[in-house]
Amino acid sequence: MKITAVRQWAAEFGYYNAHYVRIETDAGVVGESEVGMRRRTRTVAALIEELGEYLVGKDPTRIEQHFERLYRDSFLGGTLLTIGISALDNALWDLNARDLGVPVHRLLGGKFRDEVPVYTHARATETPELFAAEIRDRLDSGFRAIKTTLPGFYTKVSSVHHEQPAAIPARLTETEPLPNWFWSLITEYFQAARDEAGPDVTLMLDCHGRLSVANAVRLAETLEPFGLAFIEEPVPYERADWLREVSQRSSTPIATGERWANHYGAAPFLENHAVSVAQPDVAWCGGITAAKRIAALAETQGVSVAFHNPFGPLASAAAWQLGATLPNFLMSESMITPEQLVFWDRYLENPPRVENGVWVVTDDPGLGPRLRVDEISKHPPRYDYDRNGTR
Structure with a gap:
């Protein structure tokens, strides 16, 4: 079996552009995947096209070899590169599982769990009272785990701009001082949520990496009474030493990883x-192959995995298929709203469907979902989603 073509389609997905990929073979077996970025649509498309040229004529069963070649032969790394690799890697896992008539989780070692816990989002909104109403709406939808963004920094944000001016200016850097009222506001919001x-x-x-150490x-001290599961990216993601200092001084667990390559x-x-x-992202970090390696590294350090995953159904399927197999898996993010x-x-x-905050692991072949290319092509x-953006 040889790869004959790598095809892709970019489509609008409500607040960002999704990239859909199909790898075709001379045996008629195909593999499909999805990645997403709130920026750089044309850059990601060019990466997928260039990286895909390498795969044509190759044996699709050599996933580890292809991962190594795609990464090493690119010479320069970074998350933009690994987004392109993710698109191809996840499609190869889908293709190989479909060729064997089994779900991807079977190729990854089989189910460690029968249900994958999933959390959702609630907007910080303009007031603690409105935030509490957002929390209630998510609870009524069956979720038992909810994440929000920094009150004061974010109310309603698109990929392009703050749709309402934030109380804390959008371009405030982490080195600038915060007003004293901010700390009282944090308390009010999370008291209302609890x-x-x-x-x-x-x-x-x-x-979103907006704070100094x-x-x-x-x-973290302000939030300690509210028993959060974690605080995500409190400082700029590039500095492991800064994050380590915060972790050592916080009783609340600290999380990061969505931008890891x-x-x-x-x-x-x-x-x-x-x-x-x-928090690796299976659609950003280099695909299932890279995410599985990250999870193994995390396990050796006693660290749990909670996938970053604010994207669509095929990206979610890839994250959840892997999550079903990991002993140190905690939960996965999702962006499951009526609009999405x-x-x-x-x-x-x-x-994939989430009910009562979990995805019940299925035995559908491959990743499960199938692309509707005719419909994707209409959108x-x-x-304009790629225009600068919000921090």
Whole structure:
């Protein structure tokens, strides 16, 4: 069996552009995947095209060899490169599992669990009262784990701009001082959330790397009474030593990893005990091959895995198939809202379904879903999504 073509389609997905990939073979077996970026649509498309040229004529069963060649032969690394590799790697896993008539999790060692816990998002909104209402809506939808962004920094944000001016300016750098009222605001928001959710619902906070070490430590102290599962990216993601200092001074677990480029990018954070929760993105870090390596590194350091995954059904399927096999898996992110589910059903057949906060692991061949290429082609990418953006 040889690869005969690598095809791709970019499509609008509500607040970003999704990239769909199909690898075709002379045996008629195909593999499909999805990656997404809130920026750089044309750059990712060019990467997939160039990297895909290498695969044509190759044996699709040599996943590890192809991963190595795609990464090493590119010479320069980084997450933009590994997004392109992710698209091809995940499609190869799908192809090989479909050729054998088994789910991807069978190729990865089989199920460690029958259900994959999934969390969702609630907007920080303009007031603690509105935030509590957001929490209630997610609870009513069956979720028991909810993440939000920094109150004051974010209210309603698209991929392009803050749709409402934030109380903390969007371009404030981590080295600039925060106003004193911010700390009281944090307390008010999370007190409202706990009052609405009760003590047993899992709450998390994503900071998008917006704080200094000192402010991150103060944030952790402020949030300690509310029992968060983790604080995500409190400081800029590039510095493992900064994150390690925050982790050492915080009783709340610290998480990061969405911007890691494969296991080499993850290693300094894991080996230096900078995080308690690793958050690789299976559609960004180099695919299932890289994410599995990151999870193994994390396990050796006593670190759990909570996949970053704010994207669509095929990206979710890849993360959840792997999560089903990992002993140190905690949970996975999802962006399952009524607005997003429109695209799940439009672009794919048999998208994965989440009920009561879990995806029940299936035995459908490959990753499970199938592309509706005719429908995808009707919704071209929106390049205005690539215009600068929000921090």
